[in-house]
Amino acid sequence: MSPAAGINVPLLPDGKPAVKPGSVLGAVFNVTTTIIGAGIMSIPMTLKVLGIIPAIALILIIGFLAELSVDFLMRFTHSGETTTYAGVMREAFGPVGSLAAQVCVMITNLGALVMYLIIIGDVFSGNQPEGEVHLGILQQWFGFQWWTSREFSLLITLVFVMLPLVLYRRVESLKFSSAISTLLAVVFVSICSVLAVSALLQGKTKTPRLFPQLDRQTSFFDLFTAVPVIVTAFTFHFNVHPIGFELTKPSDMTTAVRIALILCAAIYSAMGLFGYLLFGDSIQSDILVNFDQGSGSAIGSLLNDVVRLSYTFHIMLVFPLLNFSLRANIDExxxxxxxxxxxxxxxxxxxxxxxxxxxxxxxxxxxxxxxFFQFLGSTTAVCLAFIFPGAIALRDSQGVSTTRDKITAAIMIILAVITSAIAISTNIYNFLSSRS
Incomplete structure (x- = not known):
C-alpha cells in the first residue's frame, strides 16, 4: 500500500486494536467543511459578474456535476485495488496519471491554504484592494500597533491554532472541529441574511442585476472568468478517498456527499444573494473586507465583527482538512x-x-x-473535479462504465476544457491590456 494510504483508517502498526469506522454524520461534516472553505468568500463577486439568475444556476449545475464526478471516482476506486486518488489515476493511465493527480492536489490544496491565510489576514489586519483602505478588527479595536500587523497576527494564528489541529493523523479525528466549522458557516450566512433583510426593509440595499451587464468594461468572455471561482468552491475531490475509506461501506460516502452538496449549494446561493444585496457593485473579491464599513449603531458594528470573526474561525477549522490530503500527497x-x-x-x-x-x-x-480562485479553478481544480474523473470513466480500465457514463464524462470534459480555456485566455488578455 502506498504511503498516501496513511490518510486512511489502517494507520496503526500490526498488533494495535482496530480503529472504529467513521460515521456518515462525521463524513457529512468533513465533506461540507472541505467544500465550503474559502469558496463562499468570492461567491457574491460572481453574482456581480454574472447577475443573480445565471450565477445561482451555475452553482446548481456545478454542484450536480461534482456529485457525478465523485460517483465516477468512487466506483472505479472500489472496482480496483487502490484507496487513493493518485492510485485510481495510476490504474487508468499509469505512472503519468498518478503524477498528474498528485501535482494537481498539491497545487490546489496549497493554493487553498494560502487563500485561507490571506482571508484571516484581511479580517485581523485589513487590506487595501485597488487603493481602498479596509481596516482589520485588531486595527479597529487597538489601532495600528506592531502586534496588529498582518505578519504577526498570521504567525500567532499558525502557531496556536493551526499547528495543534494539523497534528491529528486521522480525518475522523476532525469531525468535531468540522461540525463547529459548519455551524460557524451557518451563523455567518444567517447574520448576513439578517443584515440584508434589515437593509431591505430600510430601503438601504443595493439594486442587484438579474443578468450580466455587458459594456465597454465587461465583455461576453469576461463572464467566463467567474466560472473557475465556482469550480474551485466545489472542488473537494482530494478528500473523497481519505474520508470515504474511513466509512463502513461505499454507499455511506455517496449519501454523505449528496447531503453535503445540497447543503453547500444552499449556503452558497444564500450567501451570494444576501452579500450582493448588501454591497451591490462595491463587493470585494473577499466579502469579509466589505464588513469593515461603519454602522449607524453599536449593534450593527457588533454584527459586522461577529460576521467576520465567525467565518475566520470557520476557515481556521477547514485548514487542517486540506492540509491533511496535501501532506499525504507530498509524502507519497x-x-x-x-x-x-x-x-x-x-x-x-x-x-x-x-x-x-x-x-x-x-x-x-x-x-x-x-x-488564486481564477488560477486554480481554470487549471488544477478543474482537473481534479471534472477532467480527471471524466477521463477515468472514458478510459474504463475496470470495465464498469455504461454508455450513459461515457457520454456524461465526455460532456463534462468538453465543458470543463472550453470554459477553462476561455477563462485563461481572457485573464491573460486583460492582464496584457492593463499593462499596455
Missing part, C-alpha cells in the same frame, strides 16, 4: 518507498511544519484571493 510524491506517514513521527512533523511556514510566506506576499 517525495517518499514513495517510505513507511506509512502516520507511523513516522519525524517525517510527519517535518512535512507539517514546512507546509505551514511556506503557506505563511506566500500569504504575506500575495494580498488578493480572486487571483
Amino acid at each position: 510524491f517525495l517518499f514513495p518507498k517510505k513507511p506509512l506517514l502516520a507511523t513516522d513521527n519525524r517525517r510527519f512533523l517535518c512535512l507539517t511544519i514546512v507546509l505551514l511556514f511556506f503557506s505563511y510566506l506566500v500569504a504575506i506576499a500575495v494580498p488578493n484571493i480572486w487571483y
Whole structure:
C-alpha cells in the first residue's frame, strides 16, 4: 500500500486494536467543511459578474456535476485495488496519471491554504484592494500597533491554532472541529441574511442585476472568468478517498456527499444573494473586507465583527482538512518507498511544519484571493473535479462504465476544457491590456 494510504483508517502498526469506522454524520461534516472553505468568500463577486439568475444556476449545475464526478471516482476506486486518488489515476493511465493527480492536489490544496491565510489576514489586519483602505478588527479595536500587523497576527494564528489541529493523523479525528466549522458557516450566512433583510426593509440595499451587464468594461468572455471561482468552491475531490475509506461501506460516502452538496449549494446561493444585496457593485473579491464599513449603531458594528470573526474561525477549522490530503500527497510524491506517514513521527512533523511556514510566506506576499480562485479553478481544480474523473470513466480500465457514463464524462470534459480555456485566455488578455 502506498504511503498516501496513511490518510486512511489502517494507520496503526500490526498488533494495535482496530480503529472504529467513521460515521456518515462525521463524513457529512468533513465533506461540507472541505467544500465550503474559502469558496463562499468570492461567491457574491460572481453574482456581480454574472447577475443573480445565471450565477445561482451555475452553482446548481456545478454542484450536480461534482456529485457525478465523485460517483465516477468512487466506483472505479472500489472496482480496483487502490484507496487513493493518485492510485485510481495510476490504474487508468499509469505512472503519468498518478503524477498528474498528485501535482494537481498539491497545487490546489496549497493554493487553498494560502487563500485561507490571506482571508484571516484581511479580517485581523485589513487590506487595501485597488487603493481602498479596509481596516482589520485588531486595527479597529487597538489601532495600528506592531502586534496588529498582518505578519504577526498570521504567525500567532499558525502557531496556536493551526499547528495543534494539523497534528491529528486521522480525518475522523476532525469531525468535531468540522461540525463547529459548519455551524460557524451557518451563523455567518444567517447574520448576513439578517443584515440584508434589515437593509431591505430600510430601503438601504443595493439594486442587484438579474443578468450580466455587458459594456465597454465587461465583455461576453469576461463572464467566463467567474466560472473557475465556482469550480474551485466545489472542488473537494482530494478528500473523497481519505474520508470515504474511513466509512463502513461505499454507499455511506455517496449519501454523505449528496447531503453535503445540497447543503453547500444552499449556503452558497444564500450567501451570494444576501452579500450582493448588501454591497451591490462595491463587493470585494473577499466579502469579509466589505464588513469593515461603519454602522449607524453599536449593534450593527457588533454584527459586522461577529460576521467576520465567525467565518475566520470557520476557515481556521477547514485548514487542517486540506492540509491533511496535501501532506499525504507530498509524502507519497517525495517518499514513495517510505513507511506509512502516520507511523513516522519525524517525517510527519517535518512535512507539517514546512507546509505551514511556506503557506505563511506566500500569504504575506500575495494580498488578493480572486487571483488564486481564477488560477486554480481554470487549471488544477478543474482537473481534479471534472477532467480527471471524466477521463477515468472514458478510459474504463475496470470495465464498469455504461454508455450513459461515457457520454456524461465526455460532456463534462468538453465543458470543463472550453470554459477553462476561455477563462485563461481572457485573464491573460486583460492582464496584457492593463499593462499596455
